[in-house]
């Protein structure tokens with residue numbers, strides 16, 4: 001796994017991410033959907049495993065899940081699992097905070 005810097009710090013990340021609003025980042029050629037919920041930042045694959053829609057166009061619910069805007073499959077931001085297992089799990093990416101920035105493990 002390679003750690004890639006995505007923000008210059010936690011404050012920068014908080015300034016650029018809106019609570020519960022998915023944001024698309026492209027890191028090392030991978031499309032990543034990033035969501036801030038409270039003090040936690042989640043990162044999952046942006047490509048819906050059902051039929052490829054961009055999950056960063058979706059909505060986040062109170063159960064820490066992202067809802068695909070196309071056919072409504074619902075994926076946990078914590079585990080990547082679709083709650084009814086109608087489609088395969090999303091890939092989840094770890095986030096870590098260092099003194100010089102916020103990193104994602106790719």
Ligand code: FES
Pocket residue numbers: 048049050051052053068069070071072073
């Ligand atoms: S493409 Fe996401 S639910 Fe169908």
